[in-house]
Amino acid sequence: MDWKADDWxxxxxxxxxxxxxREGGACSVxxxxxxxxxxxxxxxxxxxxxxxxxxxxxxxxxxxxNKIRGERxxxxxxxxxxxxxxxxxxxxxxxxxxxxxxxAVEFVQQARDYVPVxxxxxxxx
Numbered sequence: 001m002d003w004k005a006d007d008w009x010x011x012x013x014x015x016x017x018x019x020x021x022r023e024g025g026a027c028s029v030x031x032x033x034x035x036x037x038x039x040x041x042x043x044x045x046x047x048x049x050x051x052x053x054x055x056x057x058x059x060x061x062x063x064x065x066n067k068i069r070g071e072r073x074x075x076x077x078x079x080x081x082x083x084x085x086x087x088x089x090x091x092x093x094x095x096x097x098x099x100x101x102x103x104a105v106e107f108v109q110q111a112r113d114y115v116p117v118x119x120x121x122x123x124x125x
Contacts (some may be wrong), residue, residue: 003018111122
């Protein structure tokens with residue numbers, strides 16, 4: 001994708017606006033509240049209805065983890081990265097591929113059962 005400043009995109013599980021693109025692939029993005037910068041261009045996806053629906057799906061299941069007793073001890077940095085990777089796989093793959101979506105649901109179910117390692121991710125810090 002040929003990105004430019006002021007384009008809207010999907011990053012992680014948020015809708016963002018590209019604020020600046022620098023030499024070498026670095027950029028700054030903002031969701032209106034927080035600004036992030038770094039080598040992010042390869043993690044941006046176009047803002048389409050499908051991609052918006054996808055990030056909302058994964059964000060819903062990610063937030064479900066907050067309803068589990070003991071969630072304060074969860075390894076949220078790695079879990080966050082895992083859910084973002086699942087969302088990228090879902091956006092990049094064919095719409096019929098439900099694998100990443102099913103993995104998000106399974107992750108939450110296994111977290112409720114306090115399985116120590118889920119899909120290669122340590123549940124607790």
